[in-house]
Amino acid sequence: MVWLTGLPSAGKTTLARLLGDELRGRGRAVEVLDGDEVRRHLTSGLGFSKADRDENVRRVAWVAGLLARHGVVAVVAMISPYRAARDEARAASPDFVEVHVDCAAEECIRRDVKGLYRRALAGEIANFTGVSDPYEPPLRAEVTVRTDGESPARSLGRILDALEERGCLGAAGTVAPWTS
Amino acid sequence: MVWLTGLPSAGKTTLARLLGDELRGRGRAVEVLDGDEVRRHLTSGLGFSKADRDENVRRVAWVAGLLARHGVVAVVAMISPYRAARDEARAASPDFVEVHVDCAAEECIRRDVKGLYRRALAGEIANFTGVSDPYEPPLRAEVTVRTDGESPARSLGRILDALEERGCLGAAGTVAPWTS
Numbered sequence: 001m002v003w004l005t006g007l008p009s010a011g012k013t014t015l016a017r018l019l020g021d022e023l024r025g026r027g028r029a030v031e032v033l034d035g036d037e038v039r040r041h042l043t044s045g046l047g048f049s050k051a052d053r054d055e056n057v058r059r060v061a062w063v064a065g066l067l068a069r070h071g072v073v074a075v076v077a078m079i080s081p082y083r084a085a086r087d088e089a090r091a092a093s094p095d096f097v098e099v100h101v102d103c104a105a106e107e108c109i110r111r112d113v114k115g116l117y118r119r120a121l122a123g124e125i126a127n128f129t130g131v132s133d134p135y136e137p138p139l140r141a142e143v144t145v146r147t148d149g150e151s152p153a154r155s156l157g158r159i160l161d162a163l164e165e166r167g168c169l170g171a172a173g174t175v176a177p178w179t180s
Numbered sequence: 181m182v183w184l185t186g187l188p189s190a191g192k193t194t195l196a197r198l199l200g201d202e203l204r205g206r207g208r209a210v211e212v213l214d215g216d217e218v219r220r221h222l223t224s225g226l227g228f229s230k231a232d233r234d235e236n237v238r239r240v241a242w243v244a245g246l247l248a249r250h251g252v253v254a255v256v257a258m259i260s261p262y263r264a265a266r267d268e269a270r271a272a273s274p275d276f277v278e279v280h281v282d283c284a285a286e287e288c289i290r291r292d293v294k295g296l297y298r299r300a301l302a303g304e305i306a307n308f309t310g311v312s313d314p315y316e317p318p319l320r321a322e323v324t325v326r327t328d329g330e331s332p333a334r335s336l337g338r339i340l341d342a343l344e345e346r347g348c349l350g351a352a353g354t355v356a357p358w359t360s
Contacts, residue, residue: 045235
């Protein structure tokens with residue numbers, strides 16, 4: 001289970017897709033669980049309070065766990081702003097790789113992929129992470145990528161390096177079980 | 181995706197577990213998604229109104245679909261009382277086998293595995309399927325088992341026959357992809 005956490009517009013979805021493609025190319029079964037898609041299918045009805053965000057994370061972690069125990073690499077891309085909720089997901093997973101997709105707030109605001117920072121800064125959206133809601137950065141992420149200072153390809157390479165170091169990738173061309 | 185639907189205490193969970201064990205014994209990757217467990221992990225907060233039950237079914241169908249596309253047989257055991265919601269799950273799945281776990285209401289009430297019929301009949305539980313909430317039996321289930329008139333082993337055998345007929349099981353000992 002690879003868990004990408006970070007501010008809105010930090011680059012989580014981009015990296016999750018790149019990582020998914022790369023792992024599939026290496027013969028792995030992969031499912032990318034992206035925050036927006038997950039909310040549509042799994043957690044419509046949940047809002048953005050701390051309790052609802054935590055429940056959102058719990059559900060995604062449960063689904064990712066189902067996939068992982070069948071050898072599917074679950075790549076999760078979610079803001080998941082609260083440390084305790086991420087640590088709960090980590091504790092429930094036999095192999096959890098936390099990736100901090102780190103990007104200065106100013107750069108995220110400049111990118112504003114979905115135009116939501118603009119609305120949050122105008123006071124039109126409450127509980128917006130990085131503006132009106134907290135983000136608790138990981139204290140012990142397996143990988144930290146600086147998407148405001150390196151290319152997506154470079155960030156991807158660093159995630160792959162970390163997976164390789166942990167023995168998660170197996171030899172090229174083989175389909176090693178994700179968890180031993 | 182094998183979808184077991186029926187009244188409370190009809191025998192869905194029993195059959196789902198037997199089917200899961202049997203398919204695992206044949207070398208298949210299987211995940212049993214049981215109504216109660218699913219509500220705990222995926223849909224806490226949803227109640228038993230028609231809208232909430234339908235949303236519950238939609239979420240489970242989505243998760244089952246994720247598993248199925250990685251070759252995992254998802255065996256779903258849920259009351260899923262509304263025909264339209266089950267048909268929606270069917271429409272979204274490339275290979276959907278609906279099993280009507282049919283059992284006379286009187287016999288379900290006699291079994292009352294969780295003691296809930298008693299409470300529903302006493303008026304302590306609202307929206308209880310078969311007592312104060314409707315159950316719409318399937319019109320075109322791939323299999324109907326009569327758990328009030330045959331043993332679990334016999335019901336299981338008939339489900340397996342239906343899967344075999346559809347070419348879902350492959351040759352003994354092989355791990356054929358569930359969907360072609």
